[in-house]
Amino acid sequence: MPHQAQALSFDVVIATRNRPEALALTIPLLLGQSRRPEKLIIIDSSDDHAPVAQVVADTTAGQGIEVIVEHTKRGTARQRNRGLSHVSADVVFFPDDDTLFFPGTSAAIMDIYERDTSRQVAAVNPAVSLTPPEGALDGAAYGMSQSHTREARTVGWRTRLGRLLPDINPRFVIGRILVDRAPDLSWLDELEAKPVEWMTGFRMTFRTEALRATGFEPVFGGYSLFEDTDASWAVSEFGCVLGTRRGQVYHHRFPSGRADRYGLGAMGLANLAYLMAKHSTDRGLTAAQRREALRKTRSYARLRMLAARLRALRGDRGAAEDLRGMKAAWPSIDRLFAAPRADLARLYLDIKHEIGID
Incomplete structure (x- = not known):
């Protein structure tokens, strides 16, 4: 018997800080998708909120979607939890403010959630592209730093090396246990999807009810390192975490200031x-x-x-x-x-x- 997919909705939450130039690239690509969000929720902790508010207003004018912009205290996990409180859709996307979506990516992600009629999938992340979407960086206001450019060019072999040498990264101890526990879904190959050990923070999506039950770890402050892995593992209580090759994003990393x-x-x-x-x-x-x-x-x-x-x-x-x-x-x-x-x-x-x- 053919599956009976139900159309689902999704919202987008972006936590940002001092990066209006990044949002100017990211938002048009999100709103230009064949599957568009019901809401765009921007949670900003910038020192000066006005430039971010202006970019959001400029890039969403006339788009016909609900836009929520808030200025709040700094902290990636805190900001994402605040954004989650505004979500009403079935699925929520959490791209970084410098994540560039390829055409068709939101549709590829939503195809998986909609195919999952037994509700055994809690989260999905798209693949990482080594190059940006065509024309996406024409006239871009910033370029990546040399170190970020090197990382982007080598992400493929570094990821493969990490999987070949799991003893180096302790997260594989738990991640592989969770992959082994994932349900055997007959349609995964058809949608080029498979269980993954965890998601990386710039390309996370979740079934809303699964994430709302856990949220992002509130004790993580500031940059909230590993809040993405924590959320990936926490929602495994409700379903598996999948990666798909059908959708792609490019991480056009914004040059960071002087790090502590x-x-x-x-x-x-x-x-x-x-x-x-x-x-x-x-x-x-x-x-x-x-x-x-x-x-x-x-x-x-x-x-x-x-x-x-x-x-x-x-x-x-x-x-x-x-x-x-x-x-x-x-x-x-x-x-x-x-x-x-x-x-x-x-x-x-x-x-x-x-x-x-x-």
């Missing part, structure tokens, strides 16, 4: 430790799997510190700050894994205060 390298180094380890400790319990890992998660989290942290030390010895001052931050966060790994689940969030907040990160 100490803070990023410390956050990278503290947030990872919190993520792994939390989901080792919440995802029902066995005692042996939990020990493996701890072992690989420690090993990964040591590898990161060694790499930073080598860069620092070559005169990289930023790497020296990375290393200082990671050293400060190192004890948090054992502390978080040893904590009772009920005490985990409070302990993590205490650790952030102790090591001086947002």
Whole structure:
């Protein structure tokens, strides 16, 4: 018997900060899709909200969709949760403010949710393109930094290498367990989709009811590193997480300002430790799997510190700050894994205060 797909709606939430030039590229591509959102929700934490509000007004004028623009406190997870509170559609997209959609991408994503008549899919992410949509950057107000350009050109082989060497990244301990648990859906090959270990933050979409039950981790502040993995794993309680090759996006990364390298180094380890400790319990890992998660989290942290030390010895001052931050966060790994689940969030907040990160 042929499947009976039901037409579903979707809203788009974009968390942004000090990037009106990025929104000027992103919004027209979203609204030019063959499947358009019911709402466009922009949650802005810019120092000056006016330029963002103006770009949103200019790019959405006459488009015939509901637009919500709010100015709020900084924090990726906080802003995304605020945006989620405005969502009323069946599905919600969370692109970054510098995510460029190829034609047909929203339709490819929605095809999967609509084909999932048994409601066993909680989240879908499109593929990453190594090149931008044709003409999308004509007259663009900014270009990517050299380091971001190198990352974009090598994302394909770096992703493949990461999958060949899963021992390097402790997230594969939990991610692969969840992939193994995914239901066997007969139509996945037809839509070029398959279960994935987690989604990356610039291309996330969710079934709204699944994400609303969990939200984005509220204890993550500032840049909210790993909030994307956390949300991907949290919604696995309600269904599987899929990737599809039919839809594509290009991450035209906005040049960042001078980074707090100490803070990023410390956050990278503290947030990872919190993520792994939390989901080792919440995802029902066995005692042996939990020990493996701890072992690989420690090993990964040591590898990161060694790499930073080598860069620092070559005169990289930023790497020296990375290393200082990671050293400060190192004890948090054992502390978080040893904590009772009920005490985990409070302990993590205490650790952030102790090591001086947002």
